[in-house]
Amino acid sequence: MTTGHALPPGGRVAADRAPSASPLPRALTRRLWPDGTVLERQLPFAVLSAAAAVTLGLPGIDVTAVAPVVVAGGLTLASLVLALVVPWRRLRPSAQDVLPLLQIAAVAALRMGTGGLGSPYAALVYLPVITLSARPGRARILVATLATAATVAASSWLDPTVDQDVVVLRSFLVAASALAISVFVHETTERQRAYSARLEGLQVAQTELLERTRESAVALQRVASTRRAARDQLISVIDSATEQAIIATDREGRVEVFNPGAERLLGYAQGEVVGRMHLTDFHVRAEIDERRPRHRGSPPRGGSDALAEQRELVEALVAPARAGSADVRDWTYVRGDRTTVIVRLAVTRRVEPDGSVSGYVVVATDVTAEREAALLKDQFLGLVSHELRTPLTSVLGYLELLLDGTEPLSDEQREYLQVVERNARRQLRLVSDLLLSAQVDAGTFAITPQPTDLGAVARASLASAAPAAEQAGVTLVPAVQDAPLVADPVRLGQAVDNLVSNAVKFTPPGGSVRVEVAPLPDGGALLAVSDTGIGIPADELGDLTARFFRASNAARRAIPGVGLGLSITKAVIDAHGGELDVQSTVGEGTTFVVSLPAVPPGDR
Known part of the structure; x- marks a missing residue:
């Protein structure tokens, strides 16, 4: 039934x-x-x-x-x-x-x-x-x-x-x-x-369950095969990279991967390093100590204190990468023969599927030759600037003697001497800018703060720019208030001169340049230089303050300049603890806004 x-x-x-x-x-x-x-x-x-x-x-x-x-x-x-x-x-x-x-x-x-x-x-x-x-x-x-x-x-x-x-x-x-x-x-x-x-x-x-297990096993095998292929390919790529040192570590900084490029750069064999050395063993200890979060330079002690010290050193190296941001900077590596090499280090974290950090990958590129070349270039630039500045100063001195001397000069002679004087002063400004740029790169640039009125500095710059503006058919529009603060009037004058002269230079005839100075409620000052000129392409705004950079539309119009003015201006504002902001629209004009604190950071 x-x-x-x-x-x-x-x-x-x-x-x-x-x-x-x-x-x-x-x-x-x-x-x-x-x-x-x-x-x-x-x-x-x-x-x-x-x-x-x-x-x-x-x-x-x-x-x-x-x-x-x-x-x-x-x-x-x-x-x-x-x-x-x-x-x-x-x-x-x-x-x-x-x-x-x-x-x-x-x-x-x-x-x-x-x-x-x-x-x-x-x-x-x-x-x-x-x-x-x-x-x-x-x-x-x-x-x-x-x-x-x-x-x-x-x-x-x-x-x-x-x-x-x-x-x-x-x-x-x-x-x-x-x-x-x-x-x-x-x-x-x-x-x-x-x-x-x-x-x-x-x-x-x-x-x-058996069917799902069978399907999972097939999928797992497929994933495992894919991962093995990807791993083999990655290892192949890593091993073929001989110009970059690629080092992978666990979360404690112990080396797990050491490619041929790392062997060539650091002078260690792979077997000497993998599983035996930490990432910090390749660094100059003093550089790490400068970035440690707690007391610096304390010697490691035994036992668990030594382990904690090691973890702290690794944390100082990888802290930005652990937070998820890109960390690219220069470090000094100590090679196996105890010589040193300067490397550009890119540190990234290795993340597991659950989001936990399993380790770090370090890519090091030898930039010793590049840094030495840059140093030589700066030294050469400083040397040339100094050697040019001295004779130019002497030439200008003799020109003043000739122009102001008791011997009568014909109009033609006086005109020729004035042309020589203008060109000599232009060359002297260029040499001064080169020298100042070299000082900034060498880290020797400094300011001499004293009570200063930014309004007075701006008025002086407007007066200096008036002849060039009149000749270019550009109207200067002052909106200057008194704005007392503590600053270096000479360096601040250079920065304002550069902003105003650039505005005049990049504004077509019939345009205008507005210079505004106003005090801030906290005791600082605000400077804004606006023009109705050719403007700057949006994708080039971030490079404006780079040394020798010139906007593409300025280069196409063959407007004179070497690209040092804004880099010097940025260095002066940074030294005062201020900020430089720029807003620009191609064909409509550009506005530079400078905000300065009442007192520079070093004098607070």
Whole structure:
């Protein structure tokens, strides 16, 4: 008999292989269990009924009525035929209850024709009772019990001499036995059914888990292969980089990767470094101490203090990279032979998928030759500036003597001498700018602060720029207030002169230059120089204060200049602790805004 939740083939296999929770014989359990076909579950009763039919002719078997015996055989045969031909899967599961009820009726008829209450075939009723009660639903227990009691009562119908009290008593006893058997069989099979369902669920889950595991294994293998290929490619790239030293460390700074470029730069073999040395072992200790967060220069002590010291040194090296920002700066490396080399160091962090820092990657480029060349260039620039400045000063002195002397000069001679003087002063300004630029790069640039009025400095610059502005057809618009502060008036005058002269130079005829000075509430001062000139391309604003940089539109128009004015202006403003901001639109004009504190940082 099928049930309302018949198991799939996988579930049936699992149930057959599982240890039985029922004490019933396994062969009988197979017939009662829903795994068998409807016909298979009717065969045990049919076989026993056939055996009973064979025994009808034995001595001691009293066939009191033939008709009931024939009816019993017909009902048994009918249950077999129905089990075979009826499409039970298309019907409701409760329809199969007809078959055991037919068998119970067959037992009642057989008892009726073989002695009634004394029939030896009374026990046959328990097999359809077991079959019926093994099906889901406790209502079948009641049906089986009542049907069994009915077989006892029906067996006395053909014998009116039977004591009805005996019939009632026997019906009760048989019904009680059927009830006990039904309850036992029903609960046992329910547990077996639940066990099988759980087993089926586990098997389905296991199958799904195996499938997911198989898919995950394939995906993992694919990822592992990709990562291996990427790692091999990365190692190949790292090993082929001979001009850069690439060093990878763990989070404690211990070296894990040391490429051939690092071997060439530092003079160590890979085996001497990997797993044995820390990143800090290649650095000059004094440079690290300058950037340490706590007391600097303290010698390391033993034990855990030495480890803490090592961690602190590594932290000083990688602090910007640990915070997630790019860290590119110059350091001094100590090679294996104890010589030093200047390197440009780029430090980045290695991040795990969970976001934790697993280590650092350091790319070092030897810039010793570059730095030495820059130093030589600055030294040469300073030397040339100094050697040019002295004779130019002398030339200007003699020109002044000639122009102011007692000897009369013709107009033509005086004009020639004035041309020489203008060019000599222009050259002297250029040499002064070169010398000042060299001082800035060498770190020797300094200011001499004293009480100064920025308004007075701006007025002087406007007066100096007036002839050039008039000649260029540019209108100067002063909006200058007194703004007292502590500053270097000479250096500040250079900065203002550069801003005003640039504004005049890059403004076409008919344009204007506005110079505004105003005091700030905190005691500082604000200077703004605005023009209506050619403007500066937006992508070039960040390079304006670089030495020798010139805007592309200025170069195309062949406007004279060497690109030193704004770099010097920026150096002067920085030395005063101020800020320089620029806003510009091509074709409309440019505005430089300078904000200065009341007192330079060094004098506070």
